[in-house]
Amino acid sequence: MSNHDLTCKHKMARQNGIVQPLLTDLYQITMAYAYWKSGKVNDVAVFDLFFRNNPFQGEFTIFAGLEECLKFLQNFHYSDSDIEYLMQTLPGNIEPEFFAYLKDLTCKDIKLSAIEEGSVVFPRVPLLRVEGPLIIAQLLETTLLTLVNFASLMATNAARYRMVAGKNVSLLEFGLRRAQGPDGGLSASKYAYIGGFDGTSNVLAGKMFNIPVKGTHAHSFVTSFSTLDDIHSVILRHAETQEPCNLLDLATEWRNRVSSVIDISPEEASDGELAALISYAIAFPTGFLALVDTYDVKRSGLLNFCAVALALNDCGYRAVGIRIDSGDLAYLSVLARETFEQIAEAFKLPWFSKLTIVASNDINEDTILSLNEQGHKIDCFGIGTHLVTCQRQPALGCVYKLVEINGQPRIKLSQDVGKVTIPGHKEAYRLFGADGHALIDLLQRSSEPAPGVGQKVLCRHPFQESKRAYVIPSKVEHLYKVYWKDGRVCIQPKPLLEVRERVQSSLRTLRQDIKRNLNPTPYKVAVSDDLYNFIHDLWLQNAPIGELS
Amino acid sequence: MSNHDLTCKHKMARQNGIVQPLLTDLYQITMAYAYWKSGKVNDVAVFDLFFRNNPFQGEFTIFAGLEECLKFLQNFHYSDSDIEYLMQTLPGNIEPEFFAYLKDLTCKDIKLSAIEEGSVVFPRVPLLRVEGPLIIAQLLETTLLTLVNFASLMATNAARYRMVAGKNVSLLEFGLRRAQGPDGGLSASKYAYIGGFDGTSNVLAGKMFNIPVKGTHAHSFVTSFSTLDDIHSVILRHAETQEPCNLLDLATEWRNRVSSVIDISPEEASDGELAALISYAIAFPTGFLALVDTYDVKRSGLLNFCAVALALNDCGYRAVGIRIDSGDLAYLSVLARETFEQIAEAFKLPWFSKLTIVASNDINEDTILSLNEQGHKIDCFGIGTHLVTCQRQPALGCVYKLVEINGQPRIKLSQDVGKVTIPGHKEAYRLFGADGHALIDLLQRSSEPAPGVGQKVLCRHPFQESKRAYVIPSKVEHLYKVYWKDGRVCIQPKPLLEVRERVQSSLRTLRQDIKRNLNPTPYKVAVSDDLYNFIHDLWLQNAPIGELS
Incomplete structure (x- = not known):
């Protein structure tokens, strides 16, 4: 058996062990039943997965975890014992047909669009867009969040260590003994490597992910x-x-x-x-x-x-x-x-x-x-606890929000304007300047034409009317690709080493002042004029009747 | 198949997936080879697993993870593909007989003594004492630390939430989406329950550990x-x-x-x-x-x-x-x-x-x-991120130190006196007062007789000569039991629910001022006069020649 076969076999063993449809919050399943019972089996929805704030008081994040998400979609299936457990756990009056429905569920009708794994990403720009039957898209929420949150947090943390250490110093991850559980340690080793570490002390991570091991x-x-x-x-x-x-x-x-x-x-x-x-x-x-x-x-x-x-x-x-x-x-x-x-x-x-x-x-x-x-x-730092537990901020706050149902946009209002969601099916573009640096990320409605190179693009703050500027991009990158459709992976995930290189090449497109440790400059995320008006019209339609609060 | 069979089956699937001998730091294996090569195959050693500081600025810790440690010992075995991977990874000049030696290794000659899972524990008192062949005891280090560190941290965190919430409020763990990896989420659900939570949103945790699920x-x-x-x-x-x-x-x-x-x-x-x-x-x-x-x-x-x-x-x-x-x-x-x-x-x-x-x-x-x-x-709090990632302090610092080899005590000196280890094969006793409260934990050399009820016991600070006091205990609890010996589990781990009850009964033996949130009183851990002299004689023997530092 080749080393690669072994690696795959062990990855799958791990995958099958833990990442499965029951690795979710119960309310996803109770909601699925309530949707099913309400005749929403054929409703189609769009969910965005995004975060609101960069971790570690920084101004950038590295997106990671996509490969694991694709494996999860591929293997999504309730086993007989899962169904048996749910029948014991949910109230007795659940209709038996619902369990038959669950038993047959797969992700074949789901379409997953995503930003490339290892890319620099920013608040409010969806990392994943999940489209398909409302019930199944809802059932994916918790697991997708679990797979993206820690992976992205770790990769970001590692990339930050790499930046402060400089290129000429080796970085080794030594954190297994202090990690949050055995798999916390494995994930830490994997995503530290993606973020720019040179190796790990964790032998199993070396075997499973083909990462250099040291010690x-x-x-x-x-x-x-x-x-x-x-x-x-x-x-x-x-x-x-x-x-x-x-x-x-x-x-x-x-x-x-x-x-x-x-x-x-x-x-x-x-x-x-x-x-x-x-x-x-x-x-x-x-x-x-x-x-x-x-x-x-x-x-x-x-x-x-x-x-x-x-x-x-x-x-x-x-x-x-x-x-x-x-x-x-x-x-x-x-x-x-x-x-x-x-x-x-x-x-x-x-x-x-x-x-x-x-x-x-x-x-x-x-x-x-x-x-x-x-x-x-x-010449070399061996880094443990602070790296693998992300001590400075041990969780990334990705959320998964319904933005469209049956073609109708949905907005989640909040008294905290930072928590208002950007509704509808959207595209994200990164606009670059002549020097190769990224200038701004722009969210548009999917019905709009892509911004053109050399053309004036009006970029607006999503919520503050007065904040707007024209940008003339020298290069435009469409951030989404379809990774999963019709029940199969459309773009094979890249090997770890290429994702690791993607992190560094993506970081190089960011201006230094955005990356620096102390008081970094925020990178701008904007919406098109069309999307701005769309948000605010919808906001108005949903405004509460009654006193101003 | 009964629910219990299902639960066991799934526990084992998980166990086999990740917790295995390669889930360790590479240096354990390079050290094993250096020991083997140095003719230390028959050396016998004693290692203590302990922590130096209570987490969360508190003055107590809950010990958890023992059941997982026992499963690890039981399943300890290098597979053919593990050996193949190690042969590829270690330098080419390793003698082939070493791999044959590894292939046959099991934990049959290891003896594991431990404090009961779910007990309140304190700095410097070993949670585990591992005795047996030096090489195999060394090979267990990282995995045992991984299994105890996060489990104890989570159980302690949960117990603290339970204390501030009071008995009449329900506590639910809702943290899966923000946990550090899929298994971080499962461990969090399990040990939050042990620590005093009433349920979890995590369906897989419910299925695997028979914890109430809510949502x-x-x-x-x-x-x-x-x-x-x-x-x-x-x-x-x-x-x-x-x-x-x-x-x-x-x-x-x-x-x-x-x-x-x-x-x-x-x-x-x-x-x-x-x-x-x-x-x-x-x-x-x-x-x-x-x-x-x-x-x-x-x-x-x-x-x-x-x-x-x-x-x-x-x-x-x-x-x-x-x-x-x-x-x-x-x-x-x-x-x-x-x-x-x-x-x-x-x-x-x-x-x-x-x-x-x-x-x-x-x-x-x-x-x-x-x-x-x-x-x-x-009436009920649903708690996520802060609980499951232990945001206030995301790692417990358990260490695993050699304290005896071939019957000779070992001491690890340090300029930081808090890091000096307490040498030799020891026993730990908890002395209780007449009101049922725990007074002090006492470490003794294993050769000493146990402290007697109603008798005056001299308790000394391990490093400060002037700090000593006589205690007359109304009850004496020997903290260690042998959980693993001769290749099998000697005391079956208790069901989760009993461990959960143990946490609360153990906490009740602590005075309120030790448990309080703000400026808690430290609980005392002492050594016997005999152990005090033993430490300081050994310290003197190992004192460096040369100037005072």
Whole structure:
């Protein structure tokens, strides 16, 4: 079986396990019955799935989760045991024909239009437009929201970390143990990768999604060794000559030589730590990356690491680097880099100065910004809790709103104008300027012609009459494509790696001031003049009779 | 197939899908290889799983996730495709015998001791103690942490909501759409129930865990009806006589009568809303709970609801109540209760004043406290985002530390004294006072005799020499039981409902000042004099040589 087959098989196992029609709120099913009972079986509806505010006090969001939504539509089916459970759970007077109706439901009459996965998206612009029978479109609501909300939140969070870390630093997701449940961890690994991370520590995510997996050892590995006697075997064969090398002797000798270069007494260093690092190096001579903060980075970890790295060098192997998991990461990374440079100089090994420094203690966006200011020397961040739980804002607020039924537009009014929905079947366009930057997203009624390149387009704020401007786009992108129709996927989801690239290329079309961490400029989302009038006419028709509130 | 069989089947499907040995950090597997390569196959270790700080600025935590941990141990097995994936992923020079070793690994030599699931627990007291072969105990780390961290965080969060809401209010979990992934939603539903919630909207959670599921309809149901003409069928048969009743005629007539009682013109009320409520009532005459804020609670929703509820009453059915999902919940709930009381009075229907009022808009602990102060009239809260994502603190920081290897204690030192581990194989006791309240948790070396009832026990702060006190317990509870040994579960996990009851009975043993929301008193965790000396002797032995830092 190929690796790809395996991946698919495991994806499906997971999919079948949890993402199924019963993964929904009960009220979707009670509403389905009430619709069915009210003769609305043939009603057709349009629902928009969108969010109202960008997360993390930012001004952009990355849309993700589409592939999972398509798999959900494809597999949508109530099993016999689902029906049995619903018959037990719903009130006794439900007509049996309704369960027969549910049993036969599929998504063959649903049409799903969406923005491309991995795109930069903005408030109020629907990410998904679901059209089809009212009952089935309603039954999809909760699951689609669940699949889009966390995926998009995670991808956005990861993309933000990628931006503050810069292009030359590697980012690894280390969050499984603190994630919100096993699948929270898997989703985090997947969407962190899409958002711009380079790998994960989560082995199952690596297997299921073909994401690079990374990892070395923990403090417990180091503390499991007490003295040099705890080393079982000291022999490593030379990478080329295959001659046996005594790594313990070499490392002990190097520790003395290094100690005089960096002015740290070998007696201050832990022998248990040295034993652990030698054992680790014998197991992984090509991938020696050592945790150096179990005892004391300066007085023990760096000295022991350098000794073993130089011993490995004698055996024809180059060490990879170190990981620091506590303390002042800016100071310790600078100290480590200086140490590596001293060794490189003293022993004429220029590559030693370029050893990798990984840092991994409770890192978030602000920590990275602060480390940047302090001039850290870190090559790679391992990021856990703050990334995978999206600590700064652990939920994205996507909603799913009815905007049309049987060809008639629907508007949801609210005393909070930000919660008024934009009614009707709409299209979304992104207008670009001559420099390639996105200028504005424009929502129009689907009956309107698309805005033309080089033509003056009136863009209006959806609710504030005075806010309007003409835009002359150099490029116009229609944001929706039909991904699901007639019971099948129309556009195959792209491989993860391409979605990941889409995130970066999409972000490049945004002006820097929209992306920045501190006080970013809001990106504009507008409606056409036609849609503006349509909204406000409908608003007026639905205005309450009575006093002004 | 019985409902219980179905439940088990689905639990296992889920379990097999995600919780498996590869759901771990890669470094566990690289460490396993380095241990194996270092001849540590027969080393035996003791690991403690514990947290250092209570979440949510509180002073207690609820331990949950044990049942899932036991299932994980039971199913622990690397499949052929897992081994194939690891062979592709680890460096090429790994010895093939290691993969054969992994292939045969099971948890038969592991012994797992734990505190009872659903118990109140405190910082530094191990929740799990894992003993057995070093390699396998190490391989369990990440998955056990994943299973305990979110489960305990969620159960604690739910228990806190239960405390602020009080006993007489129902709590429903409505968070699936905002949860961190599909399984994040399922875990949230399960552990919210354990923590004291009364039900969930999540149908799959209901099916899998046998949790009560609740839900009615959404705003989209109401907006899908525009006028009274949208009603398909107006006939409902009388509950007893089976005579056909015209619910539309009855409700229209009642709307006029009610409007004069509550002084709201029927013309201000939405006919689409009335049509929706009539249709919903015909579908669910025994469970009529209506959302009343689609247009205007005061001018439309309450009037329409009362009209339909009174019409239902004519047909022999009693309405359940209303849900309010926006606006000033204190004011609107008081308004609704007054309205129900007016109707009860006017039409001599005393039960009408007791109709259920559900509130469900962006509710968190502080909202409930504020509503309590304002004297709300809400009977039930539906809580989503803040509950299921644990917005106030989305991760619990459980760690898994090596405390003994081959009978030798291990201590992890740190410049931060709070991060120093308590070494060795230990027991934990809870000492109770004469009034039944828990006084203190005491950690001892396993070689010490248990503290005796009525005897003076010296309890010491683990790190501060001057902090000590004698306690004379009226009751002593040994906190650990062996749950897994010799390859099988020794104590069957209790049904969810019993774990849920355990949470409440365990919380009752805590003094109120420890549980309160604002500035709670810390509960004390102490060590015996013997353990104190053991820690500090070991600390001294491991103290670095060199300058004081």
